[in-house]
Amino acid sequence: MKILKILILVLFAGILLYASADLPYRGDPDNLMHAEESITGTTVKGNYFIKNAYRDTRTPNMVTVVLGDYRSIDTFGEQVVIYTAGLITLLVLRKTRRRRE
Amino acid sequence: MRRQFHSPIILLGARLLSPYIMLFGWYVIIHGHYSPGGGFQGGALLAASVLLIRVAGGKRVARLQIQEFATTPLAVIGVIIYFATGLVAMAMGGYFLDYEALPIPGMEPAWLRYTGILIIEVGIGLAVMAILVMIYDNMVRGEDYG
Numbered sequence: 001m002k003i004l005k006i007l008i009l010v011l012f013a014g015i016l017l018y019a020s021a022d023l024p025y026r027g028d029p030d031n032l033m034h035a036e037e038s039i040t041g042t043t044v045k046g047n048y049f050i051k052n053a054y055r056d057t058r059t060p061n062m063v064t065v066v067l068g069d070y071r072s073i074d075t076f077g078e079q080v081v082i083y084t085a086g087l088i089t090l091l092v093l094r095k096t097r098r099r100r101e
Numbered sequence: 102m103r104r105q106f107h108s109p110i111i112l113l114g115a116r117l118l119s120p121y122i123m124l125f126g127w128y129v130i131i132h133g134h135y136s137p138g139g140g141f142q143g144g145a146l147l148a149a150s151v152l153l154i155r156v157a158g159g160k161r162v163a164r165l166q167i168q169e170f171a172t173t174p175l176a177v178i179g180v181i182i183y184f185a186t187g188l189v190a191m192a193m194g195g196y197f198l199d200y201e202a203l204p205i206p207g208m209e210p211a212w213l214r215y216t217g218i219l220i221i222e223v224g225i226g227l228a229v230m231a232i233l234v235m236i237y238d239n240m241v242r243g244e245d246y247g
Contacts, residue, residue: 057214059134067139068218072198076183078141079225083180086232090173093239 107159115157122150130226134215140222144229151234169242172235179228183221190217 024031038044053065067075126146129138155163167175187198195202200217201210208216 056211057218058211059215059218061134061136063137064133064139064218064222068221069200069214072187072221075221075225076187076198079180079183079228082232083176083228086173086176086235089236089239094242 111157112162115153119150119153122153123147126150126226126230130222131219133222134218140225141229143222144226145233147226147230148233151230152237155234155237167231167234169238172231172238175231176228176235179224179226179231182224182227186217186220186224 028034032039033044033046034050035044036047049062049066049070053062054060057065057069059065123146126143126149128143129146130140130143133139133143151167154166186200186203189204190199190202191197193202193204198217198221200214203213203217205213205216
């Protein structure tokens with residue numbers, strides 16, 4: 001049984017390594033995600049972000065621009081999720097002073 | 102529960118490290134426009150600096166720093182900073198979280214967006230720091246950890 005698990009793991013590792021050999025090079029301008037149109041004919045949003053991120057916000061870090069400006073409502077949702085997690089710990093883990101006799 | 106002991110060496114090391122971690126956390130938040138980083142990562146670093154003192158010094162020393170009752174209001178302030186930025190932009194005639202409409206005089210729209218991102222990153226950092234500290238406080242509450 002243990003040999004089977006190890007075999008499955010090795011098999012998956014082999015599949016992942018085989019797939020990673022086919023990945024495009026990072027930063028290659030001919031990549032599909034940098035194209036104006038995707039292979040299905042729709043416009044690629046990342047193209048707009050790469051072109052206009054610095055012009056719109058004067059911020060060199062494109063990730064910050066996408067996180068804080070273009071997708072700011074999504075980031076607000078993330079913050080509310082973290083806040084809710086904190087409040088849940090307050091409700092669940094807090095030990096009340098009142099004990100049941 | 103394990104027997105407690107106080108080690109001045111551990112406390113001294115934590116007191117030495119903690120301000121630098123906090124400074125680096127603020128650096129990560131504020132320098133997030135130019136380097137990897139941002140509100141979430143910087144907030145985690147700020148929480149690390151606070152929790153280091155709490156773990157090393159115990160309750161008595163932690164009372165000198167951010168107190169337990171202060172974490173929930175700080176988290177609320179962090180969320181409100183973010184939300185108020187969006188609401189102010191909406192009240193001044195833009196969309197929700199459209200930083201171009203923020204009422205800061207003498208700024209181009211691009212620099213207004215720059216400033217808006219900075220404001221919300223500070224809000225995120227405050228909220229993340231307060232909530233991580235709050236989770237720790239709630240987990241150890243009831244047990245005398247030092």
